Amino acid sequence: MYRQVGETWRKVFKEKTGDIRQRAVQLRKGPTMERVERPSRLDKARMYGYKAKEGVVVIRIRVAAGGMRRPRPTSGRRPKHMGVLRMKSDEPVKKVAERRVRERHTNLKMLGSYELWVDGKHRWYECIMVDPSHPAIMKDYDYRRRLGLVS
Numbered sequence: 001m002y003r004q005v006g007e008t009w010r011k012v013f014k015e016k017t018g019d020i021r022q023r024a025v026q027l028r029k030g031p032t033m034e035r036v037e038r039p040s041r042l043d044k045a046r047m048y049g050y051k052a053k054e055g056v057v058v059i060r061i062r063v064a065a066g067g068m069r070r071p072r073p074t075s076g077r078r079p080k081h082m083g084v085l086r087m088k089s090d091e092p093v094k095k096v097a098e099r100r101v102r103e104r105h106t107n108l109k110m111l112g113s114y115e116l117w118v119d120g121k122h123r124w125y126e127c128i129m130v131d132p133s134h135p136a137i138m139k140d141y142d143y144r145r146r147l148g149l150v151s
């Protein structure tokens with residue numbers, strides 16, 4: 001079943017038709033980081049270890065896509081040596097998104113993240129996170145093993 005869900009998502013991304021455009025508008029209007037009740041892409045979320053239980057959190061984050069821009073130097077230089085444009089980050093956008101979510105939610109552990117949507121300016125990711133101190137998570141052997149709590 002999850003394979004069919006994944007194929008449907010790939011088709012929707014390729015054609016960009018129907019409900020997905022309205023969702024994209026909502027994503028643009030929404031906040032930069034928000035907690036979501038359920039994952040949008042259940043196949044990817046399950047791949048990273050999502051289970052519909054207490055202690056498991058899904059967070060959607062928006063990150064600016066593309067290169068960086070530095071402040072223009074004040075002294076006289078050749079345009080070639082200005083170093084203003086074509087500045088690239090050493091870190092991929094996905095890692096930036098994961099780092100920002102981890103900084104905001106310090107009590108949660110990251111299981112994984114996947115790309116949700118891309119437009120000309122931004123990339124949206126959904127991060128699957130777990131609260132290791134939650135009783136439901138402490139009872140679950142799979143999560144304890146993933147988080148390294150099993151001795």
